[in-house]
Amino acid sequence: MKTCFLTNNKNKTPLLLSLLFSLIVTFLIPCLAQAGQVRFTWDPNPPEDEIEGYRLYFGTVSSCEVSTVGSFLGISSTKGASPISIPVSDLMDPNNPGYDMDGLSDGTWCFRLAAYNNALEESELSSPVSMVIDDTAPLISITSPTASPVYSTMDNRISIGGTSSDSVCIGSITWENSLGGSGTASGTADWSQDNIALQAGDNVITFAARDCEGHVSTASLTVTYISPCQEASGPIVINTLPNTYFNADSIPPRIDVDFCDADGLKNISYRVGNTGNWMPIFLEIATHSYKTDFAVTGCSDGINEIYFQVTDKLNNVYEPTGTDTLTILLDTTLPTGTINIE
Numbered sequence: 001m002k003t004c005f006l007t008n009n010k011n012k013t014p015l016l017l018s019l020l021f022s023l024i025v026t027f028l029i030p031c032l033a034q035a036g037q038v039r040f041t042w043d044p045n046p047p048e049d050e051i052e053g054y055r056l057y058f059g060t061v062s063s064c065e066v067s068t069v070g071s072f073l074g075i076s077s078t079k080g081a082s083p084i085s086i087p088v089s090d091l092m093d094p095n096n097p098g099y100d101m102d103g104l105s106d107g108t109w110c111f112r113l114a115a116y117n118n119a120l121e122e123s124e125l126s127s128p129v130s131m132v133i134d135d136t137a138p139l140i141s142i143t144s145p146t147a148s149p150v151y152s153t154m155d156n157r158i159s160i161g162g163t164s165s166d167s168v169c170i171g172s173i174t175w176e177n178s179l180g181g182s183g184t185a186s187g188t189a190d191w192s193q194d195n196i197a198l199q200a201g202d203n204v205i206t207f208a209a210r211d212c213e214g215h216v217s218t219a220s221l222t223v224t225y226i227s228p229c230q231e232a233s234g235p236i237v238i239n240t241l242p243n244t245y246f247n248a249d250s251i252p253p254r255i256d257v258d259f260c261d262a263d264g265l266k267n268i269s270y271r272v273g274n275t276g277n278w279m280p281i282f283l284e285i286a287t288h289s290y291k292t293d294f295a296v297t298g299c300s301d302g303i304n305e306i307y308f309q310v311t312d313k314l315n316n317v318y319e320p321t322g323t324d325t326l327t328i329l330l331d332t333t334l335p336t337g338t339i340n341i342e
Contacts, residue, residue: 037102038131044097045115052118053087056099057125058111078103083114104133106167137217138166140173140209144192152224153198160221161192164209171210178204198225227260252295253328261312269309272298278309296328304328 045051059082079101091097109132112125144161145151151158164170170188179199185191185207196205206220259268269278281294296306306326310318 037100038104038133039098039100040111040113041096041098042113044095049115050117051088051115052120053085053090053116054097054099055083055085055114055116055122056101056111057083057114058101058104058109060107060110085116106134106136108132108168132168132212134166134168134211134213134215136167137215138164138170138209138211140164140207140217140219142207142219142221146221149220150222150224152226154226156198156225156227157195158198158205158223159192159194160196160205160207161190162207162219163190164188164217166209166211166215169212171212173207173209175205175207178202178206198223200225200227252297253299254295255306255326255328259308259310261310261316264313265310266313266315267309267311270296271307271309272296272304274305274307299328301333302329 040056042054084099084101086097086099088094088097091099108130110128110130112128114123114125116122140162141147141164142160142162145158160175164173173185173188173191174183175185175193175196176182177196177198179201181197183193185193188209191207193207196203201224203223203225204220205223206218208216208218210216259265268281270281271278276298279297296304304327306328308326312318
């Protein structure tokens with residue numbers, strides 16, 4: 001339960017009550033209350049004012065913009081409807097008055113205080129104070145790429161989006177992958193996170209919505225990443241770039257290759273021509289997949305067929321053929337000709 005202090009000893013503002021007495025309380029501190037509970041304290045009026053009690057008026061935040069009693073009437077709490085009468089005789093310490101209030105729903109509320117005497121004459125309303133009451137956890141849901149709790153993909157990255165809401169406000173949306181990776185998503189009511197890296201297997205990606213009071217709700221998506229390597233019985237070539245047949249005009253020509261294997265790679269070699277010597281492509285560590293840009297040596301002008309040999313950790317050897325074989329048309333010879341002058 002939070003406490004709102006309704007006093008300021010350095011700057012007390014009298015509020016007149018039919019010229020009989022003054023109410024010297026001022027609402028000063030905005031509060032954020034939990035469980036719909038809040039405690040008010042204020043400076044008492046002097047004994048000569050002969051105060052019978054106080055009345056606590058409360059309403060929605062729009063009530064703070066007006067000073068009439070009518071804007072605070074009819075609002076309910078577990079202590080009753082506004083205004084709530086607080087007789088001095090009910091105070092535990094009339095010299096240090098305070099009041100506990102509960103049963104308020106989530107939202108932003110406005111409060112004002114007035115004093116009354118035994119003739120039930122009432123002072124003007126005090127200065128208002130507003131506070132946020134938030135006892136409800138936010139809502140969060142995943143809507144993209146699916147509203148289902150499970151999803152499968154052969155892409156090693158995924159973008160996820162969704163929505164969240166709260167009775168007061170959403171502070172942040174964070175995420176975490178059970179197989180590694182975490183961060184803060186973009187947006188709150190409509191949020192998204194792009195390019196989440198996936199590992200082979202089940203990636204449980206959990207998004208957490210945290211409201212301004214610290215309540216947290218979560219939503220999870222289990223993304224099963226099926227690597228192309230998992231579908232192969234031996235090493236495979238995923239891709240060769242620029243493409244399977246291209247022209248080159250410099251020595252040595254450069255190409256990109258992408259290999260993978262479910263058991264991890266051990267060696268990768270290439271050769272120019274079907275009978276040339278195998279040339280190793282350096283591997284720093286044995287991994288399930290390997291992508292590199294390298295210079296092809298041994299090419300000569302004309303058509304060069306590039307063959308690959310890939311060995312996995314279990315010593316399975318794969319020599320791609322057909323579309324996995326790269327053809328380079330190399331032309332580094334300057335054109336020749338004659339100029340005839342007549």
